[in-house]
Amino acid sequence: MTFTPWQDRSVIVTGGTRGIGHGIAELFARQGAAVLLTGRDAETARKVADHLAQVTGGRVSGIGMDVRQPEQIQEMAAEAERRHGGIDVLCANAGVFPERPLRELTAEDVDEVLGVNLRGSILSVRACLPALERAAGRGRVLLTSSITGPTTGYAGWSHYGASKAGQLGFLRGAALELAPHGITVNAVLPGNVRTEGLTDLGPDYLRRMTDCIPLGRIGETSDIAHAVLFLASDEASFITGQTLTIDGGQTLPESLDAFAARP
Template identity: 80%
Template sequence: MTFTDWKDRSVVVTGGTRGIGNGIAELFARQGAAVLLTGRDADAARAAADGIARATGGRVAGMGVDLRVPEAIDAMAAEAVRLHGGIDVLCANAGIFPAKPLREMTADDVDEVLDVNLRGGILSVRACLPAMERAGRGRIVLTSSITGPTTGYTGWSHYGASKAGQLGFLRGAALELAPHGITINAVLPGNVRTEGLAELGEEYLRGMTASIPLGRLGETSDIAHSVLFLASDEAAFITGQTLTVDGGQTLPESLDALAPPTRGPGPR
């Protein structure tokens, strides 16, 4: 059996300065791919790229891209082509999750989340399409979430809407892209140990860990390996699909379901 040779593959990772996106970018670099990672802050993007390049010995570039600006997204795709000769993989990972109760939510709050998480992802796909179509192949992996498509959480109704919206986009896009040899799929992470999660506090982390059957939070590498598979040659016949990576978090109907089973009355 042969496996994907990532050498000379060009990979774009949005939201790659930290967290899940940083883990995705690092794994692709370790596999030999040429990576362009982006973040809203150009200095942070370059620093993250330099750090991964030093750690992996790989070809990694960083670029400041504001996903609320269509021209910036188009420039991202053009830079990937300039640097690495094309675009084989787009990991549309960038996302924000500011908490805001519905009663306090403003139109600007909604627009900010949808513009980055949903609109920015859609426009990233659109920008990378010409390079993939010229090559006659491509892989797109969206980072969605269990929040929205599967679960809900107080204060993140706009975030959940953006993540559920990604899956509506995914299914229509898969049909349009299939004739060009391009697949598009999504990973749905549960709670993953990142800087953003840590900012929610120890009480939140303890509660979430207690709700995961595998007994631990996810690591960025757990998500990165899932993305790597969906972007591989081995996943060529998978498109329009979602992969939940949550340690079983969405399985129990309540925390009581995680308690050790009680012994029944036995045979009669």
């Protein structure tokens, strides 16, 4: 079987300076794609890009960009075209997940999470559309959603869950609209993945989450990145409007009894 050559592909990864986005950017770079990653801080984005270029030998550059700002998103799309001649893959990955109990939730908290996670994803796709249409059937949109919201709930993250569930509503409509242009739109739904944000929640949280995963380990960013790479490939050209849960089986048990009853 012949697999997708990435040497002539242009990839954007929003929120690519850390966590899952960093893992996605690294894998695409190792495969030979030209990668533009973004982060809120321009200097950090450039330093991360330079490091990835060094360790992968790939073409990686970074820019500062806030997905809450439409004009900055438009500039991101224009910059990718200037640097790499087009856009083949958009990984709308930028996200925030501040914990906030519902009784303490403010309008500003809601605006922040929905603005980054949902509105930012929608506007990123819109800004990249002209270039994705010119990709001649190779246009791919990948959303980083979550099991929290679409599949499960977690106390303290109701606003985050709403943003991630909202991404999937957008995905289905966008997939229908963009299918005539040969653009696919899919999402990955990670479970607990070893990132800086997860580590910040402390060892007790990590231990409790690991105990809930049938495969017995926390996910790695590479687990998510390889799924994204596949969905962005030519081999996945007949897959659109779909979601792929990557959680080590965390959402499989219907109860604690079902989990404990495993042989």
